[in-house]
Amino acid sequence: MSRAKTPRGQKKTGAAKTGPAKRYKAAKAPSRATPRANGTPLLKVDGLSTYFDITGGFLSRPLARVHAVEDVSFDLARGETLALVGESGCGKSTTGRTLIGLETPVAGSITYENEELIGLKNDRRKAMCRTMQMIFQDPYSSLNPRMTAGSSIGEPMRVHGIVPKVEVRDRVVDLLRKVGLGAEHYDRFPHEFSGGQRQRLCIARALGVQPRMIVADEAVSALDVTIQAQVINLMMDLQSELGLSYLFISHDMAVVERISHRVAVMYLGRIVEIGPRRAVFEDPQHSYTRKLLAAVPVADPTVKRKKRELMADEIPSAARPLGYVPEKLEFREVSKDHLVALEH
Secondary structure, three states, X not given: OOOXXXXXXXXXXXXXXXXXXXXXXXXXXXXXXXXXXXXXXXXXXXXXXXXXXXXXXXXXXXXXXXXXXXXXXXXXXXXXXXEEEOOOOOOHHHHHHXXXXXXXXXXXXXXXXXXXXXXXXXXXXXHHHHOEEEEOOOOOOOOOOXXXXXXHHHXXXXXXXXXXXXXXXXXXXXXXXXOOOOHHHOOOOHHHOOHHHHHHHHHHHHHOOOOOEEEEEOOOOOOOHHHHHHHHHHHHHHHHHHOOEEEEEEOOXXXXXXXXXXXXXXXXXXXXXXXXXXXXXXXXXXXXXXXHHHOOOOOOOOOOOOOOOOOOOOOOOOEEEOOOOOOOOOEEEEEOOEEEEOOO
């Protein structure tokens, strides 16, 4: 078959590349269509707020409050990955910890599988929390150094009665193989594993109780770049196989573009922009979103930027005086499911 020749003096053309998406070519997922079908979402958060008191004086009375999470609302569909992004101190981790019950909110609603989580106690809360698991940033500190890998993965299964005790070992071995390890790792201690292997153990431990949603709090930020890619691909494969939903908390925009279906940008405890991954990356509307994207380094010397709007200023404090009433944000819809907060 003969090839059509390009006329002399005319440059070859291809698909047009517009917006900041061309900066993340290496991290772009092959196909991440948002699985948002009509129906009730798995998780719905409405007006969630979490504060921490700043105390002082002889009686340790509250002097001020840190508004770590302020009036946050979003939903998460089954089989979907929502990335929560922003710089350190913006409230990403506190949001995730509040969802699974490690922090107590002061206001708002958390509806999971059509049931309100705030206020649940005892056995019902335990049953609901079993299907909501968390992967922490530091895989070493989240593993008990005195327990073997097999014991760490098997303990949650024994507590929740997932499988009979005599079958726990076989189930743990199956999980080890599922995350890329083997039966020979069962009796090893955490210090005998690399960072990437420890995070695989944490993923296996979360999968042991058959969750439907996983909060991944900076799950790959402590890993080397090549290991990051392996763990991200593993999480995507598990999502495809098991139908998991992820709330993926990260500050790495390249990783976020790889794994996410939708992106929510947080600033000072609030979501200031939320929408499909492609819409947020290629058409960022909020000034803070544009700053985050501009700060991402580009490893391609052929890509030239006219101007980089780098964030040189520090994020303001989220501490507020007692009795402070926050101003409610107003949003406008840029395109379908793409919302941005109005800036004053």
